[in-house]
Amino acid sequence: MLLQFILPGILGSGSPTLVTLVGSSAIMFVVLYLAHGFTTRTTTALIGTLFGLVLVAVMGAVAVAAAKLTGFSSETTVQLGTYDPTLDFSGLVLAGLTVAALGILGDVTITQASAIWQLHEVDPTMTARQLITRGMQVGRDHIASTVYTIVFAYAGAALPLLLLIEIYDRPIGVVLTGTEIGEEVIRTLVGAIALVLAVPVTTAVGAFFATAAGDGPAPKLLSRLAR
Numbered sequence: 001m002l003l004q005f006i007l008p009g010i011l012g013s014g015s016p017t018l019v020t021l022v023g024s025s026a027i028m029f030v031v032l033y034l035a036h037g038f039t040t041r042t043t044t045a046l047i048g049t050l051f052g053l054v055l056v057a058v059m060g061a062v063a064v065a066a067a068k069l070t071g072f073s074s075e076t077t078v079q080l081g082t083y084d085p086t087l088d089f090s091g092l093v094l095a096g097l098t099v100a101a102l103g104i105l106g107d108v109t110i111t112q113a114s115a116i117w118q119l120h121e122v123d124p125t126m127t128a129r130q131l132i133t134r135g136m137q138v139g140r141d142h143i144a145s146t147v148y149t150i151v152f153a154y155a156g157a158a159l160p161l162l163l164l165i166e167i168y169d170r171p172i173g174v175v176l177t178g179t180e181i182g183e184e185v186i187r188t189l190v191g192a193i194a195l196v197l198a199v200p201v202t203t204a205v206g207a208f209f210a211t212a213a214g215d216g217p218a219p220k221l222l223s224r225l226a227r
Contacts, residue, residue: 001027006099011084016091020098021057025050028106040209041113048109048202053098055194056105060097063186069093069179093183101191108146108195109202112139116206131207132200139199147192154184 001023009019028049036042069090077089115138116131126134155162161180 001030002099006095010092010095011087016088016095017057017061017098020095021053024053024098024102028053028102032106032110036110041117041206042110044113044116044202044206044209045106045110047205048112048198049105051201052105052109052194052198053101055197056098056101056190057094059193060094060186060190063190064090064094064097067182067186069183069186097187097190100187101194104146104150104191104195105198108139108142109198111142112199112202113206115139116203116210120210126211128204128207128211131210132203135203135207136200139203143195143199146195150188150191154188158184 005026006020006023009023010016012019029046032042032046032049036045077092080087081089112135116135119131119134120126158181165181
């Protein structure tokens with residue numbers, strides 16, 4: 001999907017943002033169901049992931065426009081500009097934000113959905129409100145650990161650049177608003193905000209599905225047969 005749809009779409013006349021959003025949604029649809037099975041729990045994670053991807057696209061568009069990012073932050077993008085100067089490089093930045101958010105969103109949402117289902121299996125009498133309350137206790141810890149994981153991952157990838165900044169002793173304000181670091185700061189902030197908002201949505205959807213599944217005629221019939 002990435003090689004045959006997203007990349008040719010970006011190089012074509014389509015909007016990089018729209019192409020990446022559609023392709024990323026299709027990727028997560030296939031990946032989640034193949035990796036975790038065709039279950040309601042996986043559907044819960046998919047809903048949370050798609051919600052997060054839309055948030056990344058919307059917030060990323062606002063952030064890229066506000067920061068006036070041109071997309072020419074590396075030698076690679078400069079070479080790409082010589083190959084095809086008609087490319088929307090600001091849109092390319094936003095496309096990169098969306099693709100980068102795929103893995104972390106899928107990780108958080110499937111874990112959160114699993115936590116809700118495990119809580120429901122341990123105590124099927126728990127209400128949706130109780131499931132949400134307990135699930136968010138897990139979610140808050142997961143959010144915090146994932147956010148600083150993102151920060152450290154970006155810092156590790158940009159370590160040579162950070163060393164150059166340290167050598168030249170540039171002011172922190174200039175560093176944060178520069179093109180090179182600015183993209184990483186926006187990528188971190190947008191991804192973190194999407195994670196923070198995707199977790200409660202996934203938790204609420206999972207609690208609704210779990211309690212609805214427990215109240216239907218099929219579970220009641222199985223309970224009677226077991227007796």
